[in-house]
Amino acid sequence: RDTLLEVRQKVGIVFQDPNDQLFAPTVKEDVAFGPMNLGLDYEEVERRVDEALTMVGMEQYMDKTPHHLSGGQQKRVAIAGIIAMRPEIMILDEPTAGLDPEGVEKVLDILNNLNKEGMSIVISSHDIEMVNEFAEKIFVLNNGEILESGDKHEIFSNKELLKKAHLKAPITTEILYTLKEKGYTVDTTKISIDEVVEEIIKIKKD
Numbered sequence: 001r002d003t004l005l006e007v008r009q010k011v012g013i014v015f016q017d018p019n020d021q022l023f024a025p026t027v028k029e030d031v032a033f034g035p036m037n038l039g040l041d042y043e044e045v046e047r048r049v050d051e052a053l054t055m056v057g058m059e060q061y062m063d064k065t066p067h068h069l070s071g072g073q074q075k076r077v078a079i080a081g082i083i084a085m086r087p088e089i090m091i092l093d094e095p096t097a098g099l100d101p102e103g104v105e106k107v108l109d110i111l112n113n114l115n116k117e118g119m120s121i122v123i124s125s126h127d128i129e130m131v132n133e134f135a136e137k138i139f140v141l142n143n144g145e146i147l148e149s150g151d152k153h154e155i156f157s158n159k160e161l162l163k164k165a166h167l168k169a170p171i172t173t174e175i176l177y178t179l180k181e182k183g184y185t186v187d188t189t190k191i192s193i194d195e196v197v198e199e200i201i202k203i204k205k206d
Contacts, residue, residue, distance in 0.1 A: 009038065012082030016094040018074035019067065027053070027069075027077050028062040034085040052080040056110050072103025079110060089120045096127050108134055132156060132170045132191060140165045157189040172196045179203065 015021050024030035031052055035045045053059040056076040061069065066077055075095065082090055095111070096104045108130065115121050125131055131138060132152055139149045142165045148155065155161065156173050169177070175196055176188045186199045 005038075008034075008087075009085065010087050011089045011091065012085050012087040014075070014078050014082055014090065014092040014095065016097050018071070018078040021078055021081070022066040022074060025065060026062065027058065027064050027066055027080075030066055030077060031062075031081045031084050034081055038085070048084040048086070049080075052083040053077075055083055055113070056080045057106070070103075072099045072106060075099065075103070075107055076110065079107070083114070087119070089122060090114065091122045091124075093124045094126070095123060096125065096130050104130065126167070128156075128168055128170050132172070140167070142166070152191050153189045156191055 022030050024033060028049055031049045032045050035048045040048070049062070050059065053062055056079055058073065058076050058080060061073065061077070066074060069077065079090075079092075090111075092111070095107055099107065111121050111123075111134070123131070123135065135152060137149065138152060138155045140147045140155060140161060147165055148158070148161050156170050159169055159173070159177065162169050170191065172191055172193060172195075173188065176186050176190060176199060179186050179199075180188060184203050186203065190196055190199055
């Protein structure tokens with residue numbers, strides 16, 4: 001508790017349901033809450049709020065009530081509230097849950113941009129396709145224990161591991177294993193769509 005403020009300046013958390021952390025009358029006030037509690041002056045808070053809302057594409061909604069927004073918009077406002085705190089690490093619980101494909105794409109674009117700018121992103125999710133596209137390192141958990149860690153090629157090509165953790169393999173992995181079961185020689189460690197297409201082309205050439 002003695003270092004809680006210091007921790008909050010370094011680590012920000014976005015909940016699965018944004019309604020659990022959006023509470024202010026307006027989007028602007030909600031995003032400003034964190035920086036204000038850091039004791040920053042008014043001008044700095046204003047600047048951080050404007051920057052954060054612009055980064056997530058929600059600047060035109062700053063005077064709206066958060067709970068009148070769509071699920072995807074609420075998620076982006078919640079992320080903006082963390083961005084305004086300028087943490088080193090952002091932790092998100094099921095960031096794509098309940099979002100339509102467009103909402104998922106927007107959230108992932110935001111996270112990718114934040115990561116490119118130097119922020120570490122940690123995601124807890126059952127969305128295998130999203131993890132396959134986004135994650136650089138994966139930890140597979142089961143009952144609170146880490147079963148395995150590695151890159152996506154190592155993790156998603158291990159069907160026994162995924163089964164043990166009650167996770168579904170990415171569709172690309174399923175395609176390759178289906179081809180292998182039919183007698184074709186394929187590399188089941190391939191993960192991306194482009195890699196799988198190359199494997200299929202090799203089969204056709206053979």
